[in-house]
Amino acid sequence: MKPKNQTRMRILSLEMINILKMSTCANSPPLTTPTTHRVIVVGSGLAGLSAATQLTKLNVPVILLDRAERPGGNSIKASSGINGAPTRFQPVRDDDGAFYADTVKSAGDIFAGAQGNERKLRERLIRTVTKDSSDAVYWLADEVGVDLSKVAQLGGHSRARTHRSAKGKPPGAAIVGALLDALKENPFFELRTKSRVTKVLKDAKEVVGVEYVAEEQTHVLRGPVVFASGGFAGDVRGMVSRYRPDLAAYPSTNEAREGSQSLLEEVGAKTTDMEQIQVHPTGFVDEKDSSATVKFLAAEALRGEGGILLLGNGRRFVNELERRDHVTDAITRAATTLEGDLRQWEATLLLDEGAAAALDSHMQFYLWKGLIKKTTFGELGQAVIDSAQEYADIVAGKKADELGRTAFGNWTLTDVQPETVAYVGKVTPVLHFTMGGVIFDETSQVLDGQGDAIPGLWAAGEVTGGLHGQNRLGGSSLLECAVFGRIAGNAAAAFYQRHYLSS
Template identity: 45%
Template structure:
């Protein structure tokens, strides 16, 4: 069967790829990064699902209708009902699919801001976005080796244009790899993410929300709206492009407070009971309100710095996150209320009064900030605490390409643009003015599967017609480019050879290689030269630079499976540590 081209190797693209394979279609996945996964790997709170087995096991009553109402309310009635019905109606099935097909642990469930029921699923360890995305990524890369005639992956490859025939049907893409422009045939699914890090010359962020231009962002530098731009150039319609979500809780690094890219503080931190306090030690908002509301209250209150604090109980509930943030120097642990008060520069009695007021509100359900859901009513100074400084950050773009409920991209007149589909953050109209926490991963999985289903059906119905028309078009393009038309070949890291043992180095020798242009780290006794890998790291350069010249074993093992190094960076291993 002919191929479908997927542009973007994040969770939406991966979910589309696996769905296409289930439907019998072939897949060519193109990603501009060297290490796929996109911003999906950074999602820290979990994935929403209504009516799941996990909820049933926890005695939680929920339904697609309740989830629909919560989403509609969060969207400020600006999202399209048909798209919300797809998102919420297929949410339970999406969680089940991840558990059944990829054997994922999604046994914990919590309530995030704007949700009337606990429905955000995660497992016991690691960031759920990373776990969910890597499970799909590794499976697809394995398939690119075992069935290369059906799965092809191109990395470090940038799609620059959609190819259309005379009727306006999208029949393929042009792309650049290693400086060479080539083309590939097939209907196209765009899964390229958003534009919340679009600081380029033709920035969509500057065009639609210039007042947000100077804010820091949680997005990787790849989030520059590439899919939006090539689709709009091909005649696609956009919707809600001015709807950009500013997340209230970006983590401020005390060592680099003005950094443009911030690490996100998982909304789950507030979901398990974390409190937001201003520089006077006072609450100023319902911590579980919608993201845009909390952000607005931070700006309105204006008493900086804003700190997120967790007591011993809430810290234990989300222990892995706290440990990770502490390891990165983004969060501090205090062993007493007195030590916490000293951090604030306030008398302990001030924090005691804040805690006492909160405890009373939790017991009586009469909170002056109208909070309805409380995880704990026993905040005392005689406890341990985790604390981090927060700042609002650019996070998610609700606007994007206009799609219908089948994932087809619409043209300016409202009709589908034949041969073009979209899923994930590149698609607009799903979340309206504000996205609920936990619905980014959900949107990727649900609409990735929807787009995969629709593209497979389209391919089956049009395979002969599309192929003949596309062949002529691509031949013409190739002639203009001075190149032969080609179908991409795989460049997956799945078949990587085991790392060589190389030489041996003392830890003092490793410590000398601690600069961006010469960086070594140690993981499980292996010495890695990660200088060339640094730009490809999905968590950003800073995550590696933090451990330059040091042993990164504990942090690495918290986040990664041991097979990550031989699979994705075998050439980085240069030897072992000797004592």
């Protein structure tokens, strides 16, 4: 990663945005441009929708392509929330400096070992996503109209800063739904699903469009390109086997789709951190289909709101709010291995009624799917009763937690009796997120092997690399999509104005 600051496009200034708004104001006639000259957004998750929203605000024509039958990507499944600091919703004072420090700590050895220009670029990416985090939350809450008033503390965070709805839909579905509804009413927006991009087109040094396949026909679109096509944690037989063969037998929360980073490599993009694949500690093991290769995620919010993890002997064994990689390692060291071709372990996720009530929409879904069951402590046995009572005493401040947990969410249980209600589910580590991808900078421009920006090409979301390093904090996936998706949209709009309308 050797970015050359003097050659890279900088973040759009307010003046540039104002010029675009003035030239395409609501009182002006719609832009007249050939239908093949539009900004092309690849991927309909939050990163792609954020980019498309910014573009259409500036009356720039957008065509959004997605290979899936329905839009939303993995973003629509996100259930723990979106990080932001500081915001008016937070119960405890926070700032972007503490968030920056937590993100650097989470990035681990990858960040610590970076030097020179690579180190500076990683610092700028983290600074951008943390500094712009409150703006992203306010954009979604105040402009898009998504309820993000409930705030929880997830693993690896020093403060409660992960926002979601107090009641109603999980955050991913709420955000994606609201953005899609608004875009579908916009005359500058077109969505094409079941459209798989197969090639990025380049003329000399500039990206000028894409080829894609739909209904067994190859089509060509011309224009600047924003890639927001996601990661490759579901590409177990392909990119996971290539970069991390030791993880190829793990189940995943992602559908089995190939990664798209190679399409960008073909036009000169450089990749980084490709071996850094996050194994989320808690994916549900459905008793009706325990060998399923694709699992439902047991959202980190379940632990953030007070849930605990138990071994088969009924004992706690880890601070449930440690970083994801730490909790995963603890499970794989201590939990019982399940039989079968998949690499799975068995741990129990336990919530009391207070934690469950704080996760109403999540719990209704998990109970309906049979992934969590409502039971009593008496049915779970004396060892679980003892562990839950010890934890309840810790929450009540009667003793310190030997495992180091200091935040307990909405656990309210103080006296554990055999007839006391409990909620339990079986969980195992699962492939969840890929930290690696194409190198990009804080303006969302994709960089080549020399650190130069590739004209006409931007990227945002999980397709990129260099931001998270060794581990991603819960709640930062939706955040990076909103922050860098909007940056990419603004930058692509300015590029379109200069290179397409002016000519």
